[in-house]
Structure formats: C-alpha cells, structure tokens
Amino acid sequence: MPRPLGELEDAVMTRVWQWNRPVTVREVLEDLQQERSIAYTTVMTVMDNLHQKGWVRREAEGRAYRYTAVSTRAAYSAALMNEAWSTSDNPAAALVAFFGMMSAEQREALRDAVRVVQYDDESATEAPAEPRTERPAEVSAEPPAEVSAPPEAEGESAGRPTPPER
Secondary structure (H helix, E strand, O other): OOOOOOHHHHHHHHHHHHHOOOEOHHHHHHHHOOOOOOOHHHHHHHHHHHHHHOOEEEEEEOOEEEEEEOOOHHHHHHHHHHHHHHOOOOHHHHHHHHHHHOOHHHHHHHHHHHHHHHHHHHHHHOOOOOOOOOOOOOOOOOOOHHHHOOHHHOOOOOOOOOOOOO
C-alpha cells in the first residue's frame, strides 16, 4: 500500500526520477542546496529511508552508494490514485469528482490513455493470425507536468540543467 512521500522524500525522489541514472548522496545534496540549507547527513538519512521503503535500490561504490529508482514517478502516482480510489465508499462518484477537477488537457490525456488500454485489451483477446498494423497515438508513461508534480514540488528544477554525471 503506497504512502505519499514526505516533502523532502519527494524532493529527493524528483531528482532521482529526473536524472534517470544512479546518483550519489553528494549529487542530490548539491542540487538541493541550490534551494535550501541542508546537511549531508539529512540527505543520507532520507535516501537510506527511501531504500528501506523500497523506492530506491543502491549499489556500493567505494565508501558510498549509488541510488537508482525502483519505479517511475508515473507508477508512483498511479499507485497513489489507485489506493485513493479503491478506499472510496463510492468509487464512481470519486472518479466523477476527480475528472471534474481536471483541465481540458488532462482530460484529453486521459482519453488517450483509455484508448491505449482499450487497444491493449483488444490485442490480448484477438487471434494471433491477424496482427494489427495501427495503434492509437502513443501516450507518454509520464502524466502531464501539471498532474505529476505535487504542489510543493512545482518549479523545483525549472531552468536548471541536469547535473553532470560523476
């Protein structure tokens, strides 16, 4: 059962997801320090906690670790949405309310996603003798930016280049 990440956990995971490569505590620390004063040991503890919770895996490199995300931000967001929806006493009403909060662009992304899922469902039940040659437009696994970033994380990395690999 996923639990929402805390503010600092989300800030750390945002970097791990964005950089999409093994990262060190030092790299995350240096990037976080552009926004706030934070100690190395704090970032190290958060990354260790994320490892204990199963959000990142780590591999020893000398006296340090390199951390890699176990899943994508999209998978994390989907798990949270599924958990919230499945605990509702009226799932249909919860979906209607959720859809009502969406922008036109978000609803269009939702329609695209439903088309992809329907296509995948149809493909799974079709006889293999007739392969399909057309597929609906590809939908990114990542939700639109306005959906994927929690309010406290918006703009965290806007305009900053990806740190160099070390």
